[in-house]
Amino acid sequence: MRAFFGDGADAPDADGDAVTLAPSTTACDRATLVSMYGDIAPRVHRFLRDLLGDATLASDATQETFVRAFRRVDDLPRATRLVPWVFGVARFVALEMRKARGRVRRVIDDGVAADDRAIDTQARTPEDTLLDREAVAVVERALGRLPEERRAALLLRCDHGLAYDEIAPLMGWSLSKVKVEIFRAREVLRATLQEYRGGGT
Amino acid sequence: MSAVFHDPDEAVERALFERRARVQGGAPGVPSLDEVLRAARDDSGETSSGRRRAWSGLALAAACLVTVIKTRPHDVSPSGITADVDGAASGTTDRGGGMCEEQAAVSSSTLDSTYASIVAVAPATQDSRACVAPPATFESFGTLSCDRDEANRTEMP
Numbered sequence: 001m002r003a004f005f006g007d008g009a010d011a012p013d014a015d016g017d018a019v020t021l022a023p024s025t026t027a028c029d030r031a032t033l034v035s036m037y038g039d040i041a042p043r044v045h046r047f048l049r050d051l052l053g054d055a056t057l058a059s060d061a062t063q064e065t066f067v068r069a070f071r072r073v074d075d076l077p078r079a080t081r082l083v084p085w086v087f088g089v090a091r092f093v094a095l096e097m098r099k100a101r102g103r104v105r106r107v108i109d110d111g112v113a114a115d116d117r118a119i120d121t122q123a124r125t126p127e128d129t130l131l132d133r134e135a136v137a138v139v140e141r142a143l144g145r146l147p148e149e150r151r152a153a154l155l156l157r158c159d160h161g162l163a164y165d166e167i168a169p170l171m172g173w174s175l176s177k178v179k180v181e182i183f184r185a186r187e188v189l190r191a192t193l194q195e196y197r198g199g200g201t
Numbered sequence: 202m203s204a205v206f207h208d209p210d211e212a213v214e215r216a217l218f219e220r221r222a223r224v225q226g227g228a229p230g231v232p233s234l235d236e237v238l239r240a241a242r243d244d245s246g247e248t249s250s251g252r253r254r255a256w257s258g259l260a261l262a263a264a265c266l267v268t269v270i271k272t273r274p275h276d277v278s279p280s281g282i283t284a285d286v287d288g289a290a291s292g293t294t295d296r297g298g299g300m301c302e303e304q305a306a307v308s309s310s311t312l313d314s315t316y317a318s319i320v321a322v323a324p325a326t327q328d329s330r331a332c333v334a335p336p337a338t339f340e341s342f343g344t345l346s347c348d349r350d351e352a353n354r355t356e357m358p
Contacts, residue, residue, distance in 0.1 A: 037234045045231045046222065059230035063237055070241040135220035158211070159218040189214055 028076045028085075033069060040083060041066065043160055044090045050143055050155050051094040061097055065090040084166040091152060091170065134196060142192040146185055153178060154185035 044065055049058035069089050076085065124132070143151050153171060156162045162170070168178045 034234065034238075037237070041231050041234075042226075043222075046225060055230050059232060062230075063232040063240060066232070066237040067241045070238065132220055132224045135217045136224055139217055139221045154214075155218075158214045159222065161215075186211065186214055189217070193213075193217070 028073060028078055028080045028082050030070060030073050032082060033066075033073050033086075036082065037066070040086060044086060047087060047155055047160060048090055048094055050159075051091070051148070051152060052097060057097060057101075061090070061093050064097075065093045068093070081166060083160075084162055084170055087156060087160065087162065088170040138189070138193050138196050141196070142189040145188055145192065150181050150185045153181045154189070157182050158186070158189075 041062060045058055045062045048061040048065070049055050052058050052061060065086065069086050146154065149171065153167055156167050156170065164175055164178045168175045171178065173181070
């Protein structure tokens with residue numbers, strides 16, 4: 001993730017037009033995609049898991065996403081930004097899978113349990129562990145409250161660092177709609193965080 | 202409106218997601234690169250899933266068509282039946298009317314079971330229609346004729 005967005009200075013600003021991707025991501029060919037795979041595949045898997053609500057389904061969707069990406073990457077125009085394009089393919093695959101299998105209910109508890117296991121295995125301070133647990137719980141709960149498209153937009157913006165003008169064509173929305181949708185999604189996330197902290201103290 | 206979206210608090214959301222991503226770091230279930238490349242190679246060209254689906258659909262439709270054609274009752278050739286009926290009718294009955302000749306021919310013919318079952322259904326349905334129809338026509342016809350007679354009687358004198 002750091003390879004694409006740096007250490008915060010390269011991350012998208014609030015305008016959403018200051019994404020500075022690593023130079024390797026500007027080339028749009030098979031070799032670049034191969035070299036990026038190790039970094040981007042876990043992110044795409046997480047994105048698909050958040051969209052589909054099922055880790056196993058997300059694995060299948062990740063494979064399908066990259067199979068399609070590898071088949072088409074050499075035909076892309078050189079100006080194409082590879083990371084947003086791959087996320088666009090992933091979203092399309094998620095929509096197809098949902099359509100094929102019917103509406104998939106998000107299984108939040110399953111995700112939280114898996115995350116708890118991951119938290120417990122890491123050597124961290126109790127405070128860090130508590131904050132990790134809070135972050136996972138709040139995000140999962142907020143995502144579960146969002147409609148699917150708004151959830152996808154929030155994930156692309158806040159989790160994967162895409163700019164507004166990269167999200168717009170990916171979602172098929174205007175730039176202003178992207179901003180409004182993400183703003184409303186962020187409101188839900190903040191309200192969930194308030195609830196969590198209010199309930200926890 | 203843009204002032205709203207310049208809200209620096211987006212850092213809070215991003216920190217939450219970042220922490221969550223770190224926790225989920227080594228997510229199991231991510232397919233290996235080799236696996237993906239192999240699948241991309243196998244799935245390309247002529248054997249794409251879409252084409253496979255199209256061909257299997259076409260084969261299924263053809264199989265259904267063949268089955269329907271084979272099991273259709275219309276496949277019994279009408280010329281063969283007519284030949285048998287005509288031959289029997291001319292040999293055993295007089296030429297009083299077309300209907301009588303045909304029924305006699307059917308009862309005395311040596312058709313196989315398929316033909317016999319087809320032919321046997323037709324008279325039964327005709328009989329049931331004949332049983333139901335007459336009472337209705339009788340009632341309605343009677344009332345109509347009475348009204349007409351009354352009208353005629355008043356006009357006679």
